Structures are given as C-alpha cells and as structure tokens.
Amino acid sequence: MSVNARDRKLEDWYHEVSAGTIKLPRFQRHEAWDRNRIASLMQTVISNLPLGITLVLNVGDEEQFISRYLATAPETNAQVREHLLDGQQRLTAMWRVLNNNYERETYYVYLDEFDDYDGDEERDDKTIYCRNRWRTKGGEQRPLWCDQPAGCFKRGLFPASLLRPGDIQSEIDQWIENVTSPLEPKEPSKEELKAFYDTQKRISDRIKDFRSIVANYNLPYLALPATTDKAVALDVFINMNTNSKPLSQYDIIVAEVESVMESSLHDLEEELAQQHPEIQDFADLSNLILTTSALLQGHLPNQKGAWAMDKRKMVDNWPRLTRSIALMAAFLKAEGIFDSTRLPTNAVLAPIAALYDAIPDSGDKRGKDELLLKRYLWHSFFSDRYENAAATHAFSDFQMLRRVIKGEVRENGSPYSVDDVPVFEHSLATADEVVQAEWPKRATIRGRAVLAVMCRLGANDFATGQQLNANNIKSRHYHHVYPDALLQEAEIESYLAVNCALISDKTNLSIGRKDPVDYLKGHYQWASEAVVSDRLQSHLIPVPELANGGYENLSDEEKNAKLADDFRAFTNCRAALVVAALSKLIEGRAVSASELFSEVEATTADA
Numbered sequence: 001m002s003v004n005a006r007d008r009k010l011e012d013w014y015h016e017v018s019a020g021t022i023k024l025p026r027f028q029r030h031e032a033w034d035r036n037r038i039a040s041l042m043q044t045v046i047s048n049l050p051l052g053i054t055l056v057l058n059v060g061d062e063e064q065f066i067s068r069y070l071a072t073a074p075e076t077n078a079q080v081r082e083h084l085l086d087g088q089q090r091l092t093a094m095w096r097v098l099n100n101n102y103e104r105e106t107y108y109v110y111l112d113e114f115d116d117y118d119g120d121e122e123r124d125d126k127t128i129y130c131r132n133r134w135r136t137k138g139g140e141q142r143p144l145w146c147d148q149p150a151g152c153f154k155r156g157l158f159p160a161s162l163l164r165p166g167d168i169q170s171e172i173d174q175w176i177e178n179v180t181s182p183l184e185p186k187e188p189s190k191e192e193l194k195a196f197y198d199t200q201k202r203i204s205d206r207i208k209d210f211r212s213i214v215a216n217y218n219l220p221y222l223a224l225p226a227t228t229d230k231a232v233a234l235d236v237f238i239n240m241n242t243n244s245k246p247l248s249q250y251d252i253i254v255a256e257v258e259s260v261m262e263s264s265l266h267d268l269e270e271e272l273a274q275q276h277p278e279i280q281d282f283a284d285l286s287n288l289i290l291t292t293s294a295l296l297q298g299h300l301p302n303q304k305g306a307w308a309m310d311k312r313k314m315v316d317n318w319p320r321l322t323r324s325i326a327l328m329a330a331f332l333k334a335e336g337i338f339d340s341t342r343l344p345t346n347a348v349l350a351p352i353a354a355l356y357d358a359i360p361d362s363g364d365k366r367g368k369d370e371l372l373l374k375r376y377l378w379h380s381f382f383s384d385r386y387e388n389a390a391a392t393h394a395f396s397d398f399q400m401l402r403r404v405i406k407g408e409v410r411e412n413g414s415p416y417s418v419d420d421v422p423v424f425e426h427s428l429a430t431a432d433e434v435v436q437a438e439w440p441k442r443a444t445i446r447g448r449a450v451l452a453v454m455c456r457l458g459a460n461d462f463a464t465g466q467q468l469n470a471n472n473i474k475s476r477h478y479h480h481v482y483p484d485a486l487l488q489e490a491e492i493e494s495y496l497a498v499n500c501a502l503i504s505d506k507t508n509l510s511i512g513r514k515d516p517v518d519y520l521k522g523h524y525q526w527a528s529e530a531v532v533s534d535r536l537q538s539h540l541i542p543v544p545e546l547a548n549g550g551y552e553n554l555s556d557e558e559k560n561a562k563l564a565d566d567f568r569a570f571t572n573c574r575a576a577l578v579v580a581a582l583s584k585l586i587e588g589r590a591v592s593a594s595e596l597f598s599e600v601e602a603t604t605a606d607a
Helices: 010-019 035-046 088-099 149-154 169-183 190-216 230-244 249-260 265-275 277-281 285-296 303-308 311-316 318-334 346-358 364-381 390-406 431-435 445-457 484-489 516-524 529-537 556-585 593-606
Strands: 022-025 054-058 082-086 105-115 127-132 155-159 221-224 477-480 500-503
Touching (some): 010 022, 010 190, 035 190, 082 230, 149 169, 155 190, 169 190, 221 230, 230 249, 249 285, 277 318, 285 303, 285 318, 285 346, 311 318, 318 346, 346 364, 346 390, 364 445, 431 445, 445 500, 445 556, 484 556, 556 593
Parallel strands (some): 054 221
Antiparallel strands (some): 477 500
16 A cells, blocks of 8 residues: 555635535544644644644545544535544644634634734734633623624734635625724725725735635645555554554544444443443443453453453443443442442452343342352452452452352362352451551552441441431541541551541541540530440441540550550451451341441450
C-alpha cells in the first residue's frame, strides 16, 4: 500500500462536514479540547501557518465501521465518503468555531483599528478572541453585547461565524449595515458621506481577506483506500493516536470489537449502566466488563487477558455478562459492601461476577452456591491471598471455584471440593493481626476488611440510629472512637481499623481530649444505656472497655499508662468481636451483634 499526502482546502473540509459525507468511527473519543486549544488552532488558521496532517479512510459501497457525525454537524443521512481516523479535534473545533455554536463561549477575530472601547484589556491585532458566555435563570444569554453587532464592532470584534465558507454575503452585508448604521451622518457633506462608505468598505475588505485565508487554508491529509482491511485500518488508528495521546486499554478493545462485528461497545455499556447503575459503585464499568469477559473465556482478569480474549465472543456473551455483573453487585451489597471506597480488594469482583454465570437464578442450588461465594469473599478479605499477584491468584481461585459450583470431577471420578480452592489454604487473620490493621481510609485490604465487618453488622449512626446503606454511605465519615488527640498526647497510635467507626457527623473535629463515652453522651444527649448499647454494638464497639475514662485528675505519667491499658483492652476486645463475626460470615450464617458480644464475654469469662 502506498499512501501519499494530499492537499485539501478548509472550505472543502467544511462542506464535507456540512453535507454529512465525512463521519467518525463510533469508537473514537468525543471532543475534548478546551477553549485555549481551540482559540490557538484558529489563530494558526487565520495566520496561515501549517497545522499537521489528518488521516481518513475512504468508504466504498458500505462503511466498515459504525460511525457518527462530528459534534453539531447536520445529520444528513447522505452517503458517507470518508471516515476521519485522525484529526477529529481539529476538524470539530474548526466546524464549531466557524458556526459559533459552542454553548458557553463565542469566538471573534479582533482588529485593533476598529477598537473604540476603553473597558477591555489590551489585545494583539488580528487574533482570535474567546468570550465566556452564561445564561440567566430566565434563559437569557449574557453578556448581551456578544450578540449585538454594534457592541462587538465597538470592541473591534468580528464574529468568527462570518468567516465560514459558503455564500453568506447577505448575512455579511446585514452585519456591516448593523454596525455602521449608528455612524451614518444625518445630513452628510460629500466628505462625510465618502468617509462613511470608506468605513463600510474597510470592514468589508477585512472580512473578505480573512474569509479568503480560511477558505483556502490547506489542511493536508493521508487517505487509506476503501479496500484497506479493517484490521489494518484499526492498527493505523491505534498507532497514530497512541503516538500523540495514549488510548486507554478500553478504547482499543472498543476499536477491536468494532473491527470484528457491527456492535457498539459504548452503546452496550451505556445500556448496562442505565439498567444497573449500582454496578458503577464498585468499579470502573469498562474495566469490570473486560476483566469479567476475560475470565469467562478462560483468560487472566487483567490487561493481558483482555488482549487475548475473543472480542466476538465477548459481544455474543453480552446477556450472560450483564446478568453476572449485576448479580455480583447485588451480592456485595447484601454482604454490607456498598462501594469501591469501602471494598477491601477489587480482585474479587471479576471472579464473583464470572462465577454467577454458572449459578442458577433460584432454588437450593443458588443458595448453596452463594454460601460458597460468601466464604470466598470474606476469606479473600481476611487472608493474605490478594496482597500480591492478585490477577493470577484470582484466576486460579475462579477456575477451582467454578469446578466446585459446576460439580466437575477429576479423572479418577472424585469431585472437586472447597479443599481444592487455593484461597482457602490461606489462614485467616487472628485477633492479634486484626488489632494491627491500619486505618481503613489508607486503602489496605485488612483495614478495609475490619471496617467491612462493622458495615455488615449495620453500623447504625450514633446520632440518628440510621442503619448504614447504599444511599447514605457517601455521607458517612471515618471517626476515631478513642479520640485522636487523646491518644496522640500519650504517643499511642490512633489510626487503627479497630479504632474506626463510620458515622455521619464530623465528630472527630471537636472531640479533643475528652473521655470517649463522656463526649459521646454529651454530644448526642443519649437518654438511656440501651440506646448507647444498641448503637455502639452495631459497630462492634464494646461499651465497658470504652467507658473506663477518668483521666482528668491523673498525672501525665499515670494518665498515659492507664490510657494505654484501656485502649489495649478496647482494641483487643473489638478485634475478638471481629474474629467472632468472621467465623460466622465465612459460613454464610446470620450475624447478630448481641450474639457476638455474648460469645466473646463467655469466652473471656472462661479464660
């Protein structure tokens, strides 16, 4: 294939866009340039400086790619002649500036010789000027002068729309008439009348000069012939775009899907997001689609797996994929995991979603399989399985879990069991390890896992008693149960997961060094010990270990020693409660805060 650069005037590009005979492949990004880049582009054009080369794919009888019109271009349904592979931002900016159809800005050419306004900053002659626009509550667009020819002319500004190619002479004449009518003398002398007409001619000449520059501006291009194989065209697109602005993995996968079949992955994704908006609470939807699809085809849930999978199968499996991902999101929320910020590790998302592909919609089998998923979920959170090489480990766990769910057997006839799943070979965190878990906001797996247990128990708000749910979780704040300031004075680490509660008020900003229970009772004006018990226990907060207090009248040495002992007792007890809850969660059993407290108290008494 021999491809040579060709010349094309801007007026020809403009007419192609206007006629709808040049379109964009659907997989291309949408317009992304800001007003500074747009103004700079148009400044290059009116200065008649080179801008670079665009790339098109000639279209034969049928389009090779699903296409869309450039932003704001007429949807003419005309036969498409070309697909624009590279140059979208430039051509879109030119089209929109020359039609001045941006909602929040209007573009002008500034000519110093006509500037008779003292209220603006100094500008360079023959430059592109962008004016920000806004609308009032009544819908009126401001500033008003931007749409008034006389107001623009007084500032030396000509709308860029007067430069667009085509026969718009009547529009230009009318604009000149509007800006000069206030200048026309009432009873003119010959000299005054001549000066008036000279002014009109000067304005007209300047506009003609710029229109000629724009119309004849050369924007060269390379053209791939219509016979170019789709895969080759796609490679050229990827290479050219990657060299200038790297595409995301999803961008390129989208392009590959477009290359193998007539389906728009963007459209499918948007439909999924509308049908199941809760999925996006847990992960970037495009990434989740790729990793789950890779697993369903037997590949690693990472970039390598996404490259390797069959894109046609990905789209063919779309109904199964969307069902599986939606069920995964519902499962996580039922387990008290409501968003990605509180998710201990995203390594579990694709495996759980892909496993639902093998799980029936209802019946005893559904219940049995979900018990296995619960065991997998909480084991993943409280073991070191996904601390490293998460994708590889997730792939191994998924393969074996799927065999167990599908009831597959080995060559010797024995069935696969949970004992064969690698994640279950990893020991669960002990109470001592739970105590050391870091503050959940630091995004460590163990720290978030500890918080996840509290969320699973309900985490009722201290002030309102409202249970944590998907609707209010974003309004919750990370709160130190033992005040940070109190512990810092004693040089005790306060940023531990077992010292965290997720509540709605920013109480940690005003706690200071008060005793925990004294502060909480005073702040929330609790009426009874029952209220204290119910709301704190929903966070697995042991009240007796929290209520020691009595630090005010002690010396610093005595206070620090007592506080260290009290905080140690509190964190140990809360860690024991977390471990007790974990033992039930991995078995899929119901978890009750009051039952957990009774069990831990009984164990402590026996000890």
